Every structure is written in structure tokens, then in C-alpha cells.
Amino acid sequence: MDIELDRPGLTDDVGFLLSRASGRLVRASNAVLAGHGLRVRPWSVLVLACDAAEGVSQRELADVLGLDPSQIVLLVDELTAAGLVERRPSPADRRNKLVLGTAAGQAVRTAAARDVELALAGELTDFSAGERQLLQELLTRLVFGGGSAAGRG
Amino acid sequence: MDIELDRPGLTDDVGFLLSRASGRLVRASNAVLAGHGLRVRPWSVLVLACDAAEGVSQRELADVLGLDPSQIVLLVDELTAAGLVERRPSPADRRNKLVLGTAAGQAVRTAAARDVELALAGELTDFSAGERQLLQELLTRLVFGGGSAAGRG
DNA sequence: TATTGTTATACTCTATAACTATA
DNA sequence: TATAGTTATAGAGTATAACAATA
Numbered sequence: 001m002d003i004e005l006d007r008p009g010l011t012d013d014v015g016f017l018l019s020r021a022s023g024r025l026v027r028a029s030n031a032v033l034a035g036h037g038l039r040v041r042p043w044s045v046l047v048l049a050c051d052a053a054e055g056v057s058q059r060e061l062a063d064v065l066g067l068d069p070s071q072i073v074l075l076v077d078e079l080t081a082a083g084l085v086e087r088r089p090s091p092a093d094r095r096n097k098l099v100l101g102t103a104a105g106q107a108v109r110t111a112a113a114r115d116v117e118l119a120l121a122g123e124l125t126d127f128s129a130g131e132r133q134l135l136q137e138l139l140t141r142l143v144f145g146g147g148s149a150a151g152r153g
Numbered sequence: 154m155d156i157e158l159d160r161p162g163l164t165d166d167v168g169f170l171l172s173r174a175s176g177r178l179v180r181a182s183n184a185v186l187a188g189h190g191l192r193v194r195p196w197s198v199l200v201l202a203c204d205a206a207e208g209v210s211q212r213e214l215a216d217v218l219g220l221d222p223s224q225i226v227l228l229v230d231e232l233t234a235a236g237l238v239e240r241r242p243s244p245a246d247r248r249n250k251l252v253l254g255t256a257a258g259q260a261v262r263t264a265a266a267r268d269v270e271l272a273l274a275g276e277l278t279d280f281s282a283g284e285r286q287l288l289q290e291l292l293t294r295l296v297f298g299g300g301s302a303a304g305r306g
Numbered sequence: 307t308a309t310t311g312t313t314a315t316a317c318t319c320t321a322t323a324a325c326t327a328t329a
Numbered sequence: 330t331a332t333a334g335t336t337a338t339a340g341a342g343t344a345t346a347a348c349a350a351t352a
Contacts, residue, residue: 007266010200010217014285015178015273017292019193020219022175023320024296025168040172041342047163059310064163066173068344073312095310095351113160120168126299127291132167135291138284139170143177146279176343194319212333221321226335248328248333 028123032115036108037082043112045075046101049085050109055098057090066143084108181276185268189261190235196265198228199254202238203262208251210243219296237261 010016029040038046044065048056058076062069076099079085084105090096101109124132163169182193191199197218201209211229215222229252232238237258243249254262277285 008270009204010197011293011297012289013269013273014277014289014292015175015182015193015269016197017289017296018171018175018178020296021292022168022171023219025171027320029168039341040168044163044169051162057310066176069311070313070345071343093310093352097311116166116168117161120166124167124295126294131291134287135295136165136167136170138280138288138291139167139174140164141279142277142288143170143173144164180343192318210333222334223322223336224320246329246333250334 025120025123028119029116032119033112035115036112038108038112042075042078043116045072045099046079046084046105046109047113049079049099050101050106052100055088055100057096057098059096061099079105178273178276181272182269185272186265188268189265191261191265195228195231196269198225198252199232199237199258199262200266202232202252203254203259205253208241208253210249210251212249214252232258 026040029043033039033043036043045061048061048064058069058072061067061072061076065072076085076087080087083102085099085101087097087099090098127135179193182196186192186196189196198214201214201217211222211225214220214225214229218225229238229240233240236255238252238254240250240252243251280288
């Protein structure tokens with residue numbers, strides 16, 4: 001392509017690279033999630049709902065996922081219609097609606113997680129376990145800041 | 154959030170982290186690019202067109218950007234209307250249309266690149282130069298594979 | 307008054323198919 | 330027949346504003 005400049009090109013742009021990498025992984029994940037009737041977005045809501053023993057408020061979902069609360073409503077609606085989660089009013093604050101995974105939701109979450117992990121591994125074949133771990137840590141810091149990301153070691 | 158499971162959660166998912174990180178940087182980039190009448194997508198086309206001395210075919214643009222050729226058409230249309238690039242039929246193969254940056258396009262590319270770099274640096278304040286370089290290399294391998302990404306050392 | 311959830315709307319991005327022209 | 334570009338369309342993702350219920 002005969003590029004001979006001493007200024008950074010597009011392929012040096014971390015934002016561009018992140019966008020390309022994200023698109024690639026989202027496509028791969030959506031492909032396997034389709035087998036469970038899901039896409040990446042509703043699946044991420046399902047995971048958070050299933051992993052929180054007491055349920056998650058829609059506000060918390062919006063914060064963790066980086067989405068507007070109005071988008072959460074639609075995603076929870078969709079998962080509720082599929083019988084994978086349910087809304088339960090919070091006893092402490094009736095404004096809050098806690099989202100919890102149903103038994104069916106838990107089963108789908110576990111099975112889908114396996115497929116997503118396989119799809120992810122397929123995209124990361126060139127990476128050693130250490131490199132993947134490194135990438136994960138750098139991204140966690142970028143997204144959630146320097147602190148602990150999820151309260152887990 | 155009382156998560157006490159020994160299975161990976163959403164925040165351990167590299168795909169999720171990439172999606173969040175990408176969204177964050179795209180938003181930050183779009184914010185500064187708006188001052189130049191651009192968004193990330195057309196800007197990336199502008200950069201590639203300006204950096205290729207002989208111009209880039211729309212097919213090449215589609216390959217590097219990971220987009221369908223039909224999307225390239227609209228982006229080049231938009232940049233052409235703004236006077237930032239022009240289409241020139243390839244002398245070697247008249248099916249090909251080479252996209253080249255105009256003088257105005259070169260000026261915008263340079264000015265916008267500065268702003269984008271500042272926005273990027275603002276999102277990466279917690280990263281050392283070495284960590285940023287490391288992230289860039291990992292992402293380059295993920296997107297373009299193990300080989301050299303752009304023919305540059 | 308502030309917060310949670312909801313509805314509505316518009317715009318951007320993404321994916322696909324079908325068509326033209328050149329080779 | 331194969332490839333580059335184009336047109337058209339539909340669906341998913343994103344961004345805002347306004348509103349109701351509760352605190």
C-alpha cells in the first residue's frame with residue numbers, strides 16, 4: 001500500500017483496533033448465541049441476573065452494561081417473555097425492580113456460556129493463556145478503572 | 154453484589170470487555186470528531202484515503218475496515234459531498250475506483266487526528282506508554298492475525 | 307426534589323440481496 | 330464467470346426526551 005509516513009496510521013489507533021476486535025467477537029458470540037435464541041446484549045443481562053443471588057436492579061444493569069436504563073427495559077422485557085428472567089419488586093424500595101434468573105434462565109445461561117467460551121477461544125487461538133489474561137486485565141482497567149472490577153480475585 | 158461463584162462472570166468475558174471499551178472510545182472519538190463534521194466511521198475512511206499516496210480502492214477500504222463494500226459506498230459519498238475525498242477511476246482496471254484525499258481532506262485528517270489522539274489519551278490516563286503499546290499489539294494480533302499488521306516496523 | 311422504571315422517537319450501525327459495469 | 334461498485338431494505342444498536350410512580 002506504499003505508506004511511508006512517520007505519523008500514526010489508522011491501524012495504530014487503539015480506538016479503531018478496539019472497534020474491529022469488538023465487532024469480530026460480537027459476531028462470533030451472536031452466531032453461537034442464536035442457537036439459544038439469544039444475542040450478546042440480552043445474554044449479558046441474563047448472566048448478570050443469574051449470577052446475583054438477590055437479583056439486580058435495572059439501574060445496576062444499566063451501570064454495569066454501560067447502557068441507558070430505557071434500553072434495559074426492552075432487554076428485560078425480551079428475556080421475561082422468553083421465561084428466562086422475572087421482575088420482582090424490591091421489598092426495601094418499591095421503585096426498584098429486581099431482575100432474577102428463572103430455573104430455565106439458569107440452564108440457558110450455563111449452556112450458552114459454554115458455547116460463548118468456545119467461540120471466544122476460537123477467536124483467540126493465537127493467544128497464550130497468559131496473553132489472554134493480560135488482555136483481559138488491560139481491558140478491565142480501561143472499562144472499569146484501576147480498582148477491582150467485580151470484587152473477585 | 155454478593156457474587157460467590159467459581160465460574161466466570163460477565164466482567165471476565167473478553168468479548169464483553171471489548172464491547173464496553175470500544176463503545177467508550179467510539180463515543181469519546183465521535184465527540185471530538187463532531188467538531189470537524191465527522192464521525193469515527195467516515196473519519197477512518199478519510200485517514201486511509203489520505204495516507205495512501207496512490208489512493209485506495211473501495212474494496213481495500215472494505216477489507217481493512219472490516220465492512221461490507223456497500224457501506225463503503227455511502228461513506229465515500231458522504232466524504233465526497235464534503236469535499237474531503239474524491240473518486241478516480243483506476244487506469245489499470247476501470248472497475249476499480251481509487252479514493253484519494255483532497256487538500257481539504259488532508260488538512261482535516263491532520264487536525265482531527267490530533268483531537269482524536271487527545272481524546273484517546275484522556276481515556277487511557279491510567280495506562281503507561283508501555284501498557285498502551287502492549288494493548289495495541291495484542292489488539293492488532295487479534296484483529297489482523299499474527300503477521301505484520303500494516304507493513305510498518 | 308430526586309430516583310427508578312417506562313414509553314416514544316429518531317438516528318446510526320450492521321447485514322443481506324439484487325443489480326450494473328467491467329474484466 | 331468472476332470481481333468492483335452500487336442501490337435498496339430491514340433489523341439491531343444507540344441516544345434523547347418526556348412521563349409515571351415512589352422515595
